[in-house]
Amino acid sequence: MNLPGAQKGWSPDMLEFSLIAGILFGLFFALVGMGLNLVFGVMRIVNLAHGDFMMLGAFGAFWAYNLLGWNPLVTIPVQGLAFVLAGMALYYLLVPRLVALKDFEMISLVLFFGLSQTIEALAVLAFGNNPRSIFQPVFGQAPVHFLGRTFPVAWPVSAAVSLFFLILVYFYLYRTRAGYATRAVMASRDEASASGVNVDRISALTFGLGLLLASVAGMLSLFMLGSVSPDFGGNITITAFAVIVFGGLGDPVGTVLGGLLYGIGLMVMESYLSSWANILPYVLLLATLLVKPGGIMGKEVRHV
Amino acid sequence: MQGLLEVTGLAGGYGPLQVLWDIDLNVNESETVVLLGPNGAGKTTLLKALVGLTPPRTGGILFQGRPIEKLRTDQKICLGISFMTEMGVFTNLTVEENLRLGGYHQPRDQVNNRIGEFYTLFPDLHGHRHHLAGALSGGQRKMLGLVKAFMSQPRLVIMDEPSSGLSPRFVGEVVKMLSRLRTEGVSFLIAEQNVKFLEIADRVYVLDGGRINFSGTVEELKSNQAINEAYFGLKGH
Numbered sequence: 001m002n003l004p005g006a007q008k009g010w011s012p013d014m015l016e017f018s019l020i021a022g023i024l025f026g027l028f029f030a031l032v033g034m035g036l037n038l039v040f041g042v043m044r045i046v047n048l049a050h051g052d053f054m055m056l057g058a059f060g061a062f063w064a065y066n067l068l069g070w071n072p073l074v075t076i077p078v079q080g081l082a083f084v085l086a087g088m089a090l091y092y093l094l095v096p097r098l099v100a101l102k103d104f105e106m107i108s109l110v111l112f113f114g115l116s117q118t119i120e121a122l123a124v125l126a127f128g129n130n131p132r133s134i135f136q137p138v139f140g141q142a143p144v145h146f147l148g149r150t151f152p153v154a155w156p157v158s159a160a161v162s163l164f165f166l167i168l169v170y171f172y173l174y175r176t177r178a179g180y181a182t183r184a185v186m187a188s189r190d191e192a193s194a195s196g197v198n199v200d201r202i203s204a205l206t207f208g209l210g211l212l213l214a215s216v217a218g219m220l221s222l223f224m225l226g227s228v229s230p231d232f233g234g235n236i237t238i239t240a241f242a243v244i245v246f247g248g249l250g251d252p253v254g255t256v257l258g259g260l261l262y263g264i265g266l267m268v269m270e271s272y273l274s275s276w277a278n279i280l281p282y283v284l285l286l287a288t289l290l291v292k293p294g295g296i297m298g299k300e301v302r303h304v
Numbered sequence: 305m306q307g308l309l310e311v312t313g314l315a316g317g318y319g320p321l322q323v324l325w326d327i328d329l330n331v332n333e334s335e336t337v338v339l340l341g342p343n344g345a346g347k348t349t350l351l352k353a354l355v356g357l358t359p360p361r362t363g364g365i366l367f368q369g370r371p372i373e374k375l376r377t378d379q380k381i382c383l384g385i386s387f388m389t390e391m392g393v394f395t396n397l398t399v400e401e402n403l404r405l406g407g408y409h410q411p412r413d414q415v416n417n418r419i420g421e422f423y424t425l426f427p428d429l430h431g432h433r434h435h436l437a438g439a440l441s442g443g444q445r446k447m448l449g450l451v452k453a454f455m456s457q458p459r460l461v462i463m464d465e466p467s468s469g470l471s472p473r474f475v476g477e478v479v480k481m482l483s484r485l486r487t488e489g490v491s492f493l494i495a496e497q498n499v500k501f502l503e504i505a506d507r508v509y510v511l512d513g514g515r516i517n518f519s520g521t522v523e524e525l526k527s528n529q530a531i532n533e534a535y536f537g538l539k540g541h
Contacts, residue, residue, distance in 0.1 A: 184394050
């Protein structure tokens, strides 16, 4: 990954920089994983198009900035609403038909893989196969000084936006009626139905929420990862998947922890072993599955 | 007595596998009906078919005279049917969150009042209200499951093996608790293999091999030699 502004090479106080930057990136990666994990938790579907929806969110912010002059922070709520509605529509279009099939989980993997490829191909046709980025100082010119270190201002801004949405997810899940119902569906669809929860409606809402989070994370990728091109989806889906497997599939709290540890790990590797940093998600995925398949939160692997 | 739930000619199962054949069953107002049967008789499948978790293939289900076999599970719950599954609670939610979900369709004030009433009735739950249901003992979990099933102010409570996983002492407790909750003219349909529940039954159905092969009162059941030998002999009544 090409990280803007990351300092390279050996230096005694590099670790401190890596840790702080790692936390900023970690919040971002937690957001990257959160949408994928909520959808998995509620529907037992791995949305392989998660990264492609992030890409669409990034392009949305890019065009809104370049054509309409919108600050990305202004784009978030408008685009977010559109993604929620699109997500709900997509859910009702695709998933109820899938659920009726015998081999639901396998078919859904294939379907979402196909969706991912389709979105990527259409995006190449529509936008051309070039990486896009938004002029960094859109969030302000001055670099930020924090604990004696200097960071591009986009990092703490992106981290703050990520944190805001993570807190929003927490309030939704733990303080609202729909949130209780969502956690109930995560525990058991049948039990939730038997309590009077309309599982389809909660699932559609969750899919919409998953796409909303993807669109925000995609927009932030323009700043945290430098640029976004139409083929951005595949790799970032793997990263998101590594984060949520590491944190524990279906566990939102684990995703935050997984994201933070992943961010710190990535920044430490960027500082000391930068040429190896790209394989971090794959190594993490393999290591987690082999050593602690339930993730760091240590819950047993769910048997569906 | 007024018919509350009327099931006629119901058949169902999972995918290509048929489990239930030609089930006729009814529950009247304020009546407690026990559905007795060994493991694998199809009790859970029948209850799931009634509430729509595994939609029935053929047959009719009337609730308060209204056909409900085509409704979604959550719509049936809204009509006044409550279903306590064998698990009964959400282990990843707190005791209080479980109760709130039990009253998912009720107005908030009413839910708060009802939770308060139940805490007075079962102080044990009050002490654990902010603990995860998964941290409760088996007996406490059943208690929570029972109370949760009553949160929606149901007309009919359907229970799948309330005795499962409980030691004999706790089974007695659950039966006692049920008789305390048998107020307000609520009807019960309880699937069980534990004959202790016959103590509170008005009528009994025996399900075996996916068919109803006995229907009548507890006395009639006890005087039926064949059924008695098949079930009670094995259960050590």
